[in-house]
Amino acid sequence: MEKSKTTVIIISVLAVALVVITVLLFTEKQTNKELVQEFELEKEDLENQYTDFAKQYDELKLTVSNDSLSVLLEQEQMKTQRLLEELRTVKSSNASEIRRLKKELASLRKVMIGYINQIDSLNRLTAYQKEVIADVTQKYNSASRQISDLAEEKKNLNKKVALAAQLDATNIEILPMNKRGKKAKKVKDVVKFKIDFTIVKNITAETGERTLYVRITKPDNDVLTKSASNTFSYENRQLAYSIKKYIEYNGEEQNVTVYWNVEEYLYAGAYRVDIFADGTLIGSQGFTMD
Incomplete structure (x- = not known):
């Protein structure tokens, strides 16, 4: 148990x-x-x-x-x-x-x-550098504009000085002459052109010997010239001239007379005389012959 x-x-x-x-x-x-x-x-x-x-x-x-x-x-x-x-x-x-x-x-x-x-x-x-570059670029562009403006002002001033220093021909008179030395009434009687003009006083112009070129243009725009080699420079091209004249310029008013002996056939119509000096047109005068 x-x-x-x-x-x-x-x-x-x-x-x-x-x-x-x-x-x-x-x-x-x-x-x-x-x-x-x-x-x-x-x-x-x-x-x-x-x-x-x-x-x-x-x-x-x-x-x-x-x-x-x-x-x-x-x-x-x-x-x-x-x-x-x-x-x-x-x-x-x-x-x-x-x-x-x-x-x-x-x-x-x-x-x-x-x-x-x-x-x-x-x-x-990088952000700072970009800001600096942007600032420098802005200042450079501003300076460039100022330089460009100054250059343009200088250029304009030089143009004004150049214009002020240019000779100027005024009182241009053309006398067609006959064989007796009198004014010719008919174009067929013209044997010579007498051209008178005045170089005005200019104290800013360079003094010394200057060369004047006179062009006589016929009604058909043909230029009276004695030789095809008689040319001068004007605006990057060569122009024919009729008469070359040397003067001694002293800055004072000066009267000039030149002659052209007619050896070619002339006909009635509108003629023109252009006077150049130092590559610049300094005076023009038109006249008509019957």
Whole structure:
């Protein structure tokens, strides 16, 4: 009887122990399952961080124009992608590797912050340089305009000085003469032209010997000349002249007379006399012969 009672007690104890062990095993399994899920979530979160980190390098590279810095960013991005690939091959339960890759990510983050600060400094410097360049360009353009305006003013002043220094022929009179030295009434009687004119006083004009060219133009615009080689320069071309006259100019008013001996056929119509000096037309006068 005593033996049977002992057996019952042992069986009861074993049953209780079995229940306790079963409960403990179930609890441990449940705990392990929860830990695995937690590790998987942690790994997934870490992968997302690495992926976002790699994308941030793409965005950073778009803001950089410095080639050396672009190379460094590319290297860091490749390192991030390599660590991401390692993470994807690591088991969720490998806590030591997960911790290592977390530390690697923290180190990469510090490096990126350094690059961001460097890029920000470069961008501020670039913006400042652009402002300086824009300011210098504006000042240069302003100075160029002032120089251009001054050059134009000087050019206009030189023109005015040149115009003021030019000789001027006035009181131009043309007398068609017959063989008796009198005024010819008919064109057929003209044997000579007497041309009188006055070089006016000009204290700004250069003194010394000057050459005057007189052109007598017929009604058909043909110029009376003794030789085809009798030409002078005027506005980048050669013009034929009828008479060349040397004078000694002293700045004072001076009367000049020249003659043209008629050796060609003349006909009735409007004639013109033009007087040139120093490559400039200084006087003109038309006359008509019947």
